[in-house]
Amino acid sequence: MLSDDRPDPDQLLKAVTRQEATAPTGRLSIFFGMSAGVGKTYAMLTAARARRHEGVDVVIGLVETHGRDETAALTEGIEIVPRRKITYRNADLREMDLDALLKRKPQLALVDELAHTNVPGSRHPKRWQDVVELLDAGIDVYTTLNVQHIESRKALVEAIGGITVRETVPDAILERTSALELVDITPAELLKRLEEGKVYLGERAEAAAANFFKEDRLTALRELALRLTAEKVDSDLHDLIATGGGAETWKPAERLMVAVSHSPHSEGLVRATRRIAFGLGAPWLAVHVDTGESLSPGDRATLARNLQLVQELGGELVSTADTDIPTALERIARQRRVTQLVVGRPTRRLRDVITGGSILDRLARPHADYDILVLHPEQKMAQQVAARVHRDIDRFSAKPYALAVGVVAAVALINSILLTVIGYEAVGFLFLISVMVLGLFVTFGAVTLAAVLSALIWDYFFIPPSGTLYIRQPEDVMMVCSYFVAALVTGTLAHRIRTRQRLIRQREERTEVLYDLAKSLVVHANLRESVAALSEKLRPLLFGEIDLIASTVLSALQSQSVLRRDWLASDKERAVALWAHEHGKSAGWATDTLPSSAARYLPMRA
Structure with missing residues (x-):
C-alpha cells in the first residue's frame, strides 16, 4: 500500500488561519490575466460586491470602467473616494487620492490597474507603491494586473508581442500577495470581445487587432499567465507547509546566485534568475564585484539600473571588492552555500588564454560545489551589447x-x-x-x-x-x-x-573620511558645529549638502533645520520631511516616495 505523504488539509487550513490572524498588514488580492479585456475589473468588482454583502466595509479608491456599461453598473452602491486633481503641464489630471483613502481607512479598498504610472507630483511614481502604503496601513486591497507588467516576465512578453513594455511591477509584490486569482478566457473569445468593442473602442481597437491581439501571441501570453499562477500556488504551498510544521522535504534546498556588472547582459540574467528562483521556490542573490575599474558615466548609469532591478525583483544584493572576478564569485558562493550559479555565455578573448580561461572556464572547476546555468543572451540584450561595443570603439583612447x-x-x-x-x-x-x-x-x-x-x-x-x-x-x-x-x-x-592599489587607495580615502568625521564630532561641542562638520566631511563622497531637522520632546519636527538651508524652507520639502519622520522610511530624491523633491530625507531613530 502506498504511503500518503501529502499534507493534511486541516493542518493547511490552520496554518492559513494562523497567518491571517497574525498578519500585521493588509492582505493583497490580485485579479490576474493574460492581457486587457479578459474581465479582470469585472471579476474584481463582482468579488467586492460579494464581500460587501458579507458586511465588509468596501470603498473604491480607483476603478477604470473604460466606458463599459456592465462594468460601471457594478460600481453602483459602493462608496467612491473622489479623485485628487493634479495640474501637470497646464493640464488638470485626476489620480487616486491616497491621503483621503488612508484617512477613510476602509476594510477593503479597490484599486484598479496596479502597474499604472502616476502623474508627476504624486507622492509615489507608481500606483503599486500607493497600494503598498495602503497595505502597511492595515487596509486590504483588491487590484488588477496583466502578465506583461510583471518585471521578470517583461523581456519574454516583449519578445512574444514585439512591443515595448514601459510599466512594470516588481516581483516582490507577488510574494506579498495573499490571493492571485486568474481571470482566464480563450484567445478566440478575447478576439471576439475585441471585435464587439468590449476591449477597446474605435481606432484603438483597430490598432490592437492589427498588432498585439493575434491568436498565436495571445496563446503564448495565456501560457505565461497560467504558468506564473501555478508557480505562485506552488510557492504558497511550500510556505504553508513550512508554517504549519510539515515535512522538511518541502523546504527549499536550492539557492541561486548571479553576477551583476555594468554589462547590458546583466539585466537579462537578473530577470532569468528571478524566474528560475520563483519556480524553484528558492532564495537568490546577485553579486557585484568592484574590480577598481574606472567606469564611464554611461556604464555607471547601467550598473545603477541593474542593481536597482535586483532590489525591485526581491533579490539579495551583495557587493565585494576584488581584482579577480571568478575568485570573488567562488568565495561568495561558498560563504552563502549557493547551489546554482547563473552566468551568460562568454566571448573568447586573448586575455582569457593568458589568465587561464574565461570566467566560465574558471568557475566550472571540478571542485566547485554548485551547478552552473549558462544562458544565451536575449536578442535585445545582444543588440544593446553591440551598441555598447560601438560606443567603446568611439571612446577608444590611443x-x-x-x-x-x-x-x-x-x-x-x-x-x-x-x-x-x-x-x-x-x-x-x-x-x-x-x-x-x-x-x-x-x-x-x-x-x-x-x-x-x-x-x-x-x-x-x-x-x-x-x-x-x-x-x-x-x-x-x-x-x-x-x-x-x-x-x-x-x-x-x-x-x-x-x-x-587603486582599490586600497579608495578604501583608505573612505576610512580617512570616517576617521575625520568621528574626530570632528568629538571636538565640536554643539549640534550646529557637529552637523556643519558632518556636511563638510561627507560632501566629497555624497556630492551634496547635509542638514539635520531635530525633533522635539513630543517627537514633532522642529520648524527649522540646524543649518537653516534654503532648500529646506519650502512647504513642499517640509512635507516630505514630515512624511519620512512619521513613517520611519526614507523619502524624497532617488526614492520611491516623492522623488521630485530637492533632497533625500532619512529618518533617524535612537
Whole structure:
C-alpha cells in the first residue's frame, strides 16, 4: 500500500488561519490575466460586491470602467473616494487620492490597474507603491494586473508581442500577495470581445487587432499567465507547509546566485534568475564585484539600473571588492552555500588564454560545489551589447598604446647604443624591465602590445643574424619564447598590482573620511558645529549638502533645520520631511516616495 505523504488539509487550513490572524498588514488580492479585456475589473468588482454583502466595509479608491456599461453598473452602491486633481503641464489630471483613502481607512479598498504610472507630483511614481502604503496601513486591497507588467516576465512578453513594455511591477509584490486569482478566457473569445468593442473602442481597437491581439501571441501570453499562477500556488504551498510544521522535504534546498556588472547582459540574467528562483521556490542573490575599474558615466548609469532591478525583483544584493572576478564569485558562493550559479555565455578573448580561461572556464572547476546555468543572451540584450561595443570603439583612447610604442622605441634606441658593451642577451632584460614598468601605468592591451613589439625588435635587430626574424641558435629561440611569456606575465601582474592599489587607495580615502568625521564630532561641542562638520566631511563622497531637522520632546519636527538651508524652507520639502519622520522610511530624491523633491530625507531613530 502506498504511503500518503501529502499534507493534511486541516493542518493547511490552520496554518492559513494562523497567518491571517497574525498578519500585521493588509492582505493583497490580485485579479490576474493574460492581457486587457479578459474581465479582470469585472471579476474584481463582482468579488467586492460579494464581500460587501458579507458586511465588509468596501470603498473604491480607483476603478477604470473604460466606458463599459456592465462594468460601471457594478460600481453602483459602493462608496467612491473622489479623485485628487493634479495640474501637470497646464493640464488638470485626476489620480487616486491616497491621503483621503488612508484617512477613510476602509476594510477593503479597490484599486484598479496596479502597474499604472502616476502623474508627476504624486507622492509615489507608481500606483503599486500607493497600494503598498495602503497595505502597511492595515487596509486590504483588491487590484488588477496583466502578465506583461510583471518585471521578470517583461523581456519574454516583449519578445512574444514585439512591443515595448514601459510599466512594470516588481516581483516582490507577488510574494506579498495573499490571493492571485486568474481571470482566464480563450484567445478566440478575447478576439471576439475585441471585435464587439468590449476591449477597446474605435481606432484603438483597430490598432490592437492589427498588432498585439493575434491568436498565436495571445496563446503564448495565456501560457505565461497560467504558468506564473501555478508557480505562485506552488510557492504558497511550500510556505504553508513550512508554517504549519510539515515535512522538511518541502523546504527549499536550492539557492541561486548571479553576477551583476555594468554589462547590458546583466539585466537579462537578473530577470532569468528571478524566474528560475520563483519556480524553484528558492532564495537568490546577485553579486557585484568592484574590480577598481574606472567606469564611464554611461556604464555607471547601467550598473545603477541593474542593481536597482535586483532590489525591485526581491533579490539579495551583495557587493565585494576584488581584482579577480571568478575568485570573488567562488568565495561568495561558498560563504552563502549557493547551489546554482547563473552566468551568460562568454566571448573568447586573448586575455582569457593568458589568465587561464574565461570566467566560465574558471568557475566550472571540478571542485566547485554548485551547478552552473549558462544562458544565451536575449536578442535585445545582444543588440544593446553591440551598441555598447560601438560606443567603446568611439571612446577608444590611443594614448596608452602610443606610450607603450614610445617606451619600447626609446629602450630599443638605448639598447642599440649599449649593444657592444652589454651584448644582445642583456638587451632582453632591459626590454623586460620596460614592459614591467609599463604594466604599472597602462592598460592590459597596451602591455600586451609592448611585449609583442619588444620581442620582435629584439629578434630582428639584436639577435644574430640581425636584420631578419630567423634565429640560428636553438638556445636563442628558447630565450625569445621565454622572454615573451615572462614579459606578458610580469606585465599582467604589474597591471593587477596597479588595480589593487587603486582599490586600497579608495578604501583608505573612505576610512580617512570616517576617521575625520568621528574626530570632528568629538571636538565640536554643539549640534550646529557637529552637523556643519558632518556636511563638510561627507560632501566629497555624497556630492551634496547635509542638514539635520531635530525633533522635539513630543517627537514633532522642529520648524527649522540646524543649518537653516534654503532648500529646506519650502512647504513642499517640509512635507516630505514630515512624511519620512512619521513613517520611519526614507523619502524624497532617488526614492520611491516623492522623488521630485530637492533632497533625500532619512529618518533617524535612537
